[in-house]
Amino acid sequence: MAAFNNRLHFLVLSFCFLFSFIACDNGGILQIHYPNISLEADTDGNVTLQSGADASVYIVPGTNGGSVYFEGEDLLHLIKVINGLPPVWKEHSATGFFYTAFGGETMNVKLEALDPENGKMEYRVVAGTMPPGLRIDSSGSRIIGQVPDVNAIYSFTVRATNTNDKYADAVFRMEIIERNQCIPSSPCQHGGFCVDTMGETPYVCNCTEQYSGVNCEIPCKTNSLGVKNASVIPEAMMSAFLTRENYTAADGRLDSSGGSGKGWCGSNANSWLQIDLGRLARVFGAISQSYSSTYYTGSYQMTYSTDGTTFNDVLGNNGTSLVLNGTSSSSHAVSKLPDPITARFVRFHPVSYSSSHYPCLRVDLNGCYVDTDNNP
Ligand SMILES: *[C@@H]1O[C@H](CO)[C@@H](O)[C@H](O)[C@H]1NC(C)=O
Ligand SMILES: *[C@@H]1O[C@H](CO)[C@@H](O)[C@H](O)[C@H]1NC(C)=O
Ligand SMILES: *[C@@H]1O[C@H](CO)[C@@H](O)[C@H](O)[C@H]1NC(C)=O
Ligand SMILES: *[C@@H]1O[C@H](CO)[C@@H](O)[C@H](O)[C@H]1NC(C)=O
Ligand SMILES: *[C@@H]1O[C@H](CO)[C@@H](O)[C@H](O)[C@H]1NC(C)=O
Ligand SMILES: *[C@@H]1O[C@H](CO)[C@@H](O)[C@H](O)[C@H]1NC(C)=O
Ligand SMILES: *[C@@H]1O[C@H](CO)[C@@H](O)[C@H](O)[C@H]1NC(C)=O
Secondary structure (H helix, E strand, C coil), X not given: CHHHXXXXXXXXXXXXXXXXXXXXXXXXXXXXXXXXXXXXEECCCCEEEEECXXXXXXXXXXXXXXXXXXXXXXXXXXXXXXXXXXXXXXXXXXXXXXXXXXXXXXXXXXXXXXXXXXXXXXXXXXXXXXXXXXXXXXXXXXXXXXXXXXXXXXEEEEEEECCCCCEXXXXXXXXXXXXXXXXXXXXXXXXXXXXXXXXXXXXXXXXXXXXXXXXXXXXXXXXXXXXXXXXXCCHHHEEEECECCCCCHHXXXXXXXXXXXXXXXXXXCCCEEEEEEEEEEEEEEEEEECCCCCCCEEEEEEEEECCCCCCEECEXXXXXXXXXXXXXXXXXXXXXXEEEEEEXXXXXXXXXXXXXXXXXXXXXXXXXXXXXXXXX
16 A cells, blocks of 8 residues: 555656646645545545535546456456346256266267356366266266266266356256166177176177187187297297207298298107197197198198196097198198197197108187187
8 A cells, every 4th residue: 555655646746736726735645626526635545536416436448458456356347247147057957967877878968058248168077976988078068978887876066167257056966876887788709608797898708619709709710829839939938849940839830931031840750749839729720721732731630738747639529630731832831620628738740741751830820719708
């Protein structure tokens, strides 16, 4: 106030000096007593401005965006805020807005409060909990998202605030009904059995033996277990017994063309190539390929193990060790097993090959990893 007083002193003294009709006696430094107008400024700083009876006091700012400040407060803005009306929610029941939704549904609810000022409205949740998965969208005027698959009632309060900071709250109640994900149509393909769950996944497919994957979409009979892909079966998971020179086990991947050449080579009929799949798989068949037309494996047998220690023969229909067809060509020779085997380790044992050379192979396996079956 001191600065204000000093300014007023200066102003008033200037008036005293300039206008002789203004009386500046020792009671005050400025006194204007015109008919029906009174303006007084005292030396102690009191200023009184009073209009006469039935007359008004006008404070008029410049028309081009001028303001009236009172102790730093923008009076015109303040008055607008005071006079402003709060938003009004569109018609709803006395206890709030009600919604019923099914788990997994997409929700898109427009938040509708009218602003009497016609300005921008802001909505936010001020109490309660919105169902997980739902949120107020980036435009700020809708509740969007995917309804969680649960049986629950959620209640929360949304506040609509207008530019004058006037607000109105509305309660939203959402009753969510868990949906049976297996009805009316099952997401499980190829005869997989659908089990509705309310856990982390909304449903689980119990696939038939020949299929795998979340929706039983993987056909195990033709699905590569990834031997040809070093990211799936790294070098350390390929090994061999009685390897010929530098034609290592890691070169034994289907379509391999790196390393010492196109394939693993054994030294004789006692050699074998082993794949460690890293985890259990149901193996439905094997694919082989030659190194060249002279370095090839015409036929082979397979053994398998779950622990890497005890190996069993892959058997044919008549109960004897199955002999599978290899090839002397670089095209893929695909063989199916009469019955799938469950194994982590699989060995290829060359049976026939060029007698003047030695057996070479590139291989892959068809099947499904047991842990991707997703069975409950
Ligand atoms: C001043 O006010 C008095 C009564 O309050 C009134 O009678 C008189 O007409 C006013 N004078 C002028 C100049 O407005
Ligand atoms: C000035 O205002 C103060 C506080 O309102 C009051 O106590 C004082 O008497 C006033 N001075 C005069 C000269 O009216
Ligand atoms: C999954 O399917 C298999 C064979 O069809 C069955 O034995 C098993 O009980 C099923 N599991 C569940 C949870 O339905
Ligand atoms: C190899 O396996 C990795 C990891 O599973 C995968 O990302 C990549 O696409 C595979 N590459 C090919 C050629 O299939
Ligand atoms: C593999 O070994 C053979 C014979 O020892 C040699 O001629 C050949 O260069 C080697 N190849 C590679 C890629 O090391
Ligand atoms: C079993 O079947 C294979 C061919 O599928 C045949 O070569 C073999 O001789 C049969 N063994 C017996 C004991 O019948
Ligand atoms: C191997 O090939 C022969 C002839 O090429 C065929 O008769 C036989 O059925 C094949 N065996 C298997 C197990 O596919």
